[in-house]
Amino acid sequence: MTRPRRNILFCLLAAVLCLSAIVAFAQDVFLRPALEDFIDKDTKLVFPAIVDTFQKVRVRKNENPVFGTVVRYENEAGTCADVYIYSLDTGAKEVGVDEFEKHFQETDQGILKLAEQNARIKAVTRLETPDRKTTGPGREARYRIDSVPDPMDSILYLALYHGKLVKLRVSYAPDDKDEAEHAGLFIDAVSAMLVEKPQEAKRLDSVPETSAATAAAAPAQPAAHDAAKDSNAPGA
Numbered sequence: 001m002t003r004p005r006r007n008i009l010f011c012l013l014a015a016v017l018c019l020s021a022i023v024a025f026a027q028d029v030f031l032r033p034a035l036e037d038f039i040d041k042d043t044k045l046v047f048p049a050i051v052d053t054f055q056k057v058r059v060r061k062n063e064n065p066v067f068g069t070v071v072r073y074e075n076e077a078g079t080c081a082d083v084y085i086y087s088l089d090t091g092a093k094e095v096g097v098d099e100f101e102k103h104f105q106e107t108d109q110g111i112l113k114l115a116e117q118n119a120r121i122k123a124v125t126r127l128e129t130p131d132r133k134t135t136g137p138g139r140e141a142r143y144r145i146d147s148v149p150d151p152m153d154s155i156l157y158l159a160l161y162h163g164k165l166v167k168l169r170v171s172y173a174p175d176d177k178d179e180a181e182h183a184g185l186f187i188d189a190v191s192a193m194l195v196e197k198p199q200e201a202k203r204l205d206s207v208p209e210t211s212a213a214t215a216a217a218a219p220a221q222p223a224a225h226d227a228a229k230d231s232n233a234p235g236a
Contacts, residue, residue, distance in 0.1 A: 037049055038056065040069055040085055042085065042162070043085060043164055043166070045194075047071050051190070052185040052189060053077075054074060054081050055075065056071060057072055057073065057074050058070075058071075059072075065086060065087040065090060065091075066088065066089065066090055068084060068085050068086025068087065068164075069084070069086070070082060070083070070084055075182065077179055079172045080170070080171065081168065082169050083167070083168050084168075084169075085166055086165055087164060087165070094163030095160055095164065100158075100160040103165065104158050107156065107158060108156065111141075111143055111156065112124050112126065114145065115146075120148045122147070123146045124143050124146070125144045126142070126143060126144075127142040127143060130184070136159060136188075136190075136195060137194055137195065138160075138166070139157070140156065141155075143155075145171075150173065151174055152172065152174065153171065153173070154169065154170070154171040155168070155187060156168070156169060157187050157190070157191060168186075168191075170183040
């Protein structure tokens with residue numbers, strides 16, 4: 001199996017693993033333009049169109065804050081890198097430190113128990129987490145997922161930012177050292193965005209979120225992206 005095809009399968013499997021136990025009935029979803037920077041109105045985070053080798057291909061915003069916003073990136077090898085911005089309740093109450101710690105533990109345990117929930121996964125083991133090059137505020141965990149037809153390594157990075165949870169998931173082939181390096185660089189880049197920069201906060205307060213009106217002009221996305229829904233339930 002070629003590397004692009006294999007990594008596309010990883011994207012599909014990762015999307016399946018991100019399915020929520022709660023179905024988002026009657027929730028309005030708004031797509032945002034892919035080929036331009038995206039500014040999240042709640043956190044004022046700016047997501048560039050390109051991060052390292054990754055191109056932003058879709059931004060999906062759900063009016064339900066529990067499902068929140070999903071910013072999806074891919075590179076030419078087909079590796080997916082997803083960023084989730086969400087709350088823990090429909091009232092968008094700010095998430096506290098204790099809630100963050102509890103949610104990280106629940107998410108971590110959910111991933112380790114994926115074999116109990118998905119017949120395509122034989123086992124999940126924890127991998128050593130390297131020291132980060134940045135001083136981002138989040139917590140990171142890495143896993144080896146023995147899945148069918150191919151195993152994959154997956155990175156979870158979870159941070160608390162302005163009362164919201166920011167979660168990163170990147171998955172790639174265990175034997176692909178290049179993709180492992182690029183996955184780490186992507187984590188570095190996004191975690192660096194979460195370091196408070198007071199001098200920029202005031203400027204971003206006046207910048208509106210990317211207009212949904214221009215979403216129709218965005219290029220059509222690959223069919224693979226429509227194969228599964230995005231969510232941020234524990235274990236996603």
